[in-house]
Amino acid sequence: MLLDKYKSTRKLSEEIASLMTAEDMQLQSMPDASPVKWHLAHTTWFFETFILKNVKGYQPFREHFNVLFNSYYNSVGEQFKRPSRGVLSRPAVQEILDYRLYIDEAMHKYLAGEISAEERAIITLGINHEQQHQELMFTDIKHAFSLNPLFPALIQCQYTDGPVQSLKYISIDGGLYECGADAEGDFCFDNETPRHSVYVAPFKLASRPVTNGEYAEFIADGGYEDPLLWLSDGWARIKEQGQFCPVYWQGQKGEWSEYTLAGLQTLQPNAPVCHVNYFEACAYATWAGKRLPTEFEWEVVARDQPIEGNLLNLNVLHPQASNHSGATQLFGDVWEWTSSAYGAYPGYQPARGALGEYNSKFMAGQYVLRGGSCATPPGHIRSTYRNFFYPHSDWQFSGIRLASD
Amino acid sequence: MLLDKYKSTRKLSEEIASLMTAEDMQLQSMPDASPVKWHLAHTTWFFETFILKNVKGYQPFREHFNVLFNSYYNSVGEQFKRPSRGVLSRPAVQEILDYRLYIDEAMHKYLAGEISAEERAIITLGINHEQQHQELMFTDIKHAFSLNPLFPALIQCQYTDGPVQSLKYISIDGGLYECGADAEGDFCFDNETPRHSVYVAPFKLASRPVTNGEYAEFIADGGYEDPLLWLSDGWARIKEQGQFCPVYWQGQKGEWSEYTLAGLQTLQPNAPVCHVNYFEACAYATWAGKRLPTEFEWEVVARDQPIEGNLLNLNVLHPQASNHSGATQLFGDVWEWTSSAYGAYPGYQPARGALGEYNSKFMAGQYVLRGGSCATPPGHIRSTYRNFFYPHSDWQFSGIRLASD
């Protein structure tokens, strides 16, 4: 069963890659993004480094891949510098696909044998790690394509708007809640642990994310021109960049279009607003007289909901309007910014060894997002899952859900 | 009594200024710092803008001061750009002192009359605001002087080391605690409110701050060379800057000296380490096998302690070793970094009007420090007080207190 999961995950990465040309996969449009070919290699490097290199008799595919495809594991050794990944035209995509094949064969053989619980845990982590990079393949190529004046379409799709439920607020009682994940249970990342008590005051959570139409009203009302709505760093940023709408929007009042993975399309008013950063999310909430939820408020509501929604579907890849009732779209569509800074839970211990670098060293200056997006592989998300990005980051499929006291 | 407080606060600012020449007061050594003359004017502008301009018949001292000395209040109008404050040789220090006199006379007259509760609150805020800037006068001139190869001494003082208590850990029970301040009580900033329930797990807090001697051991043990001890952003920063010790330290192992407001002095091993940033504080804690406390853990311990310690004293201005027993030096000496990101408490409402910009718009990307320092005016600090700076900031008198689960 782990083998099946391994195989299907590896296959999905290659399906994603098959949507692109070798030239596409070469692009790195900013230091935060990586070429898709690099993602293909790095996820493979993960299994080679943390599993196969410990297997007696294993011969590495290429010695120098250890440096080229190490992302940030100082325990493992040096890393090729991140902002220059886009210069690596060699190894070619084909060589990287050969690398994948070589590792997959070794892994298939390995997985057919006796595996300790600890090794199973690392392989499961490797699978989840690859799923995270699947989402990044989309967000990174989307950023690069968005800078091309031809606005290339990765997939062919004509989005059509649908009805959306009217915005309601779900009231939740205050009290002590157990939040986070139990390390002994199903797979989770170390940053979701330990499960711990949190006192949550009574609050209300919006029944659905903020829509494009609602966000367009904020813009039309002068939202990007009123410093009083913005965090100080956010205001400085939009002034410096002359920003007046979300990063992938184009046009003006009443005539907005949006760059999507299916090309430039007319904005759908009822779909969730997407690719907003934390500053935009907070400014919108202030304008609306509301606030963002904490990550615990979000979790308390989400854990009672089925884990289903507009998750990764190679024919969609964009948030969609939903007309369901109740607490909807908590999973999928858009990652939802919370007001919680990304940090350690009480009693948190990073994983031992190199894998301790996976999550813990990023616990400064970032904010938690919850719920997954339309680019998150099904099966990868859960109510305790903590994604994290800097407040200025907007190249993820990130949106807004409101809350209030 | 408010008049007395007003008078003594205003007088202290001028005593601080009297330690400096007009040339000193002109310096702005980085965008985050301001010239001392600007601090003298801005604190005055505060009373003029928020009190006197509402008084019938009041004539502003100079119309253009409204722009020049507005720090960041967009509600009040435009601001002269912050990084260029150091270019304002005119108005001269003397003209700014005249401005202070003019405002003080108007305020004395005003304070002799009938004052509403709301006005009293604003004046009290203005007094506390000026106290904050008194601390900044020291930290800002210290930064500027530290770049002068002559290492000027603002005051004459020869620091001598004393004994220090051995490091102990105070155990505190877990449970629900009421934290923060009650807006209806004594003066506090809006960001300390509302008082609210927090569940705190059992923890231990160090009985005193980390000393210079202990920090020197961290350095000697390769603390600045091991990426596994550092947050990712912190490691990137020290590599980029070639940093290998705290910003005001000089020399090398066994021969450290430190730039102080009394000039360059031999490092005192038993005094608290000072001018470390959040990254350094976290790296030290990781190396020591501990962690930083949350702001609530700190508060739970501090509220049982007397508010006394090495606070602002024009003859000292540097943290000192303390040999007292128990939970010592929580107040004064050094601001203590906590692991809590600076954000809104549940139910927080910014003050209404322009003064709502005072604290709330900075709630992104910064960390809370607690307890005041050797540059904090006595009477200004309390257990619920929340100071906040970016994780890279090290020009404040900031230090480290350890905690553990």
Next chain:
Amino acid sequence: MLLDKYKSTRKLSEEIASLMTAEDMQLQSMPDASPVKWHLAHTTWFFETFILKNVKGYQPFREHFNVLFNSYYNSVGEQFKRPSRGVLSRPAVQEILDYRLYIDEAMHKYLAGEISAEERAIITLGINHEQQHQELMFTDIKHAFSLNPLFPALIQCQYTDGPVQSLKYISIDGGLYECGADAEGDFCFDNETPRHSVYVAPFKLASRPVTNGEYAEFIADGGYEDPLLWLSDGWARIKEQGQFCPVYWQGQKGEWSEYTLAGLQTLQPNAPVCHVNYFEACAYATWAGKRLPTEFEWEVVARDQPIEGNLLNLNVLHPQASNHSGATQLFGDVWEWTSSAYGAYPGYQPARGALGEYNSKFMAGQYVLRGGSCATPPGHIRSTYRNFFYPHSDWQFSGIRLASD
């Protein structure tokens, strides 16, 4: 004959491209360089824009190519921003080759007809323009490859050192010389005209370029550590970048290797030093007690020499030692820095219309290089040819020839 020249030039570009993968051709490693696929398209755009668009009935290949592949001709319209050329994975290399085919067919047809002298001149300019970009294809891919830790080899070649003539100085009489090209003669760029009188004082010119071995002596003698040898801007630059040898050298004294288009190779002491910038060239000359020649001194000697040497040869692509006697290697091997700032000759008139932007607007801050290099197509160079680059530029095949009074 113009058709033949057109065909052979176009064919050479495609031969160069055939050495690379589509991924290679996507790379842009710095703003000054362009992806090879962009060079392929831009040179084609030139013929389309300046010839075919004026032909009745011509249908553009793709309307948007006008913006994408316009380099810097403001007269023609907007340009896609230069530093972002590397993000254009679409159009694909294959589409660009289709574009070339489309334009070539139209041009072949066009060239079979009656052509005015003015049109012939523009086509000849377009051919020379494409030759310039052929050299850039090599220099740009070399820069990108040099950043790849695998040091890819574009061609397979093992360079071997040969004997070199001992350095001699050729004495030239002073006097009035006619320099530059006559616009009415064979093809030349507008910046070579008009032919004009220059008074040249008696001087001596080195019989060959400075070799790697000689340059290694300069390094060994502390050349990169002595500020007195350097121009002020050059010294600031090497300090800021920590530079201690030419950009493509690796290793240290006695063990130098050099990145070449045939991969990393042991440095050949007798080959001309290459990829040095103006600052390095001047520093070397000062160390050697000599100076760089002016462009006129160079020209006065070169015009008596046969135009032959180590010019573009797809099997070599690197400067080589030469043991001939006399004034050698003036053409080919390395572009030779002169002390002449790039500017207008007396009486210079830029070409009319858009093509006036070709050369004249770059006449500030750059220096003239003469003689062509091992990447310059044969037939493209002549004694009056003026190449120009900024003093910090070192990614061209640029070297040093000494002179003295």
Next chain:
Amino acid sequence: MLLDKYKSTRKLSEEIASLMTAEDMQLQSMPDASPVKWHLAHTTWFFETFILKNVKGYQPFREHFNVLFNSYYNSVGEQFKRPSRGVLSRPAVQEILDYRLYIDEAMHKYLAGEISAEERAIITLGINHEQQHQELMFTDIKHAFSLNPLFPALIQCQYTDGPVQSLKYISIDGGLYECGADAEGDFCFDNETPRHSVYVAPFKLASRPVTNGEYAEFIADGGYEDPLLWLSDGWARIKEQGQFCPVYWQGQKGEWSEYTLAGLQTLQPNAPVCHVNYFEACAYATWAGKRLPTEFEWEVVARDQPIEGNLLNLNVLHPQASNHSGATQLFGDVWEWTSSAYGAYPGYQPARGALGEYNSKFMAGQYVLRGGSCATPPGHIRSTYRNFFYPHSDWQFSGIRLASD
């Protein structure tokens, strides 16, 4: 007589300083500018370093001044970093004035004795050096004051426009001219030597500089919006900075005012345009269908003119309209940009020793300006004098004189 010249020059520096407060003299508004107090000290350091330190028994005033006030002489030793000069509030202005007194007394004594020709030459150089810094005191404080929204006036003066001669062109015959200065003659800088032959083609030189009124026409005609008028680097710069008029101009068409050392004043149409950079000068010339003169063309005309004009006068300090006939205003008013890149004359030898760093290491990337300005001390300028600045520099009193073939 050398003593008299020494005394009067030193006195003038102090007269200039007396126009400013200590706070003014502290300002450094950009890396290219220096605080006036630094100029006062550095000019003094020059005499101490190159004369007095060689005098037996001389005791330096302060040891550390050697580093603090060394501008760029690597032969003399380390230098305090240039962009940080503004942070040196200590030593105070008063201490620097004491330094001046100390050096002056030593120099007076020294000058009363027997002095070798070589020493006389160095002292004369020191005097001319101080005169150069006198001009810089004005240009540097002007830049700093221009950033102060109060637009401080250094002097009290109301400028009034006068009549100006209509623009004529003076025709000069082509031929071989001897240009530059003879090192054996009166004082000159090393960069003016040697006197050498230059072939100059027939040309015409404008009889006076371009006026503000003429430049305003260029603006009104869209001069800052047409890329075809600009050098490529200049166009990039004005787009990046959003520049649409000279740096010290304010307002718009028909309502221009200009920041001057006498404060903000209505633009005088007939006064020479001032504070334009090389890019602006070239763009204007292109628009006018003319060009800039070479430095030799300028010199050939200027050497027949009396050295008189609107030179440094503490009551003026701004270019003024002139109604004289003939070749006017060649000296004073504004430095005139030439099309000549700053480089070595044929046969140039830098001065020996440390003073060889004075001029020669700046011979890259700068352009020659001729004729002095309204801030140049009388007696300091001559027809062979070569000033030099980068093409983007506009904080000097720099203007435009046209030429044509």
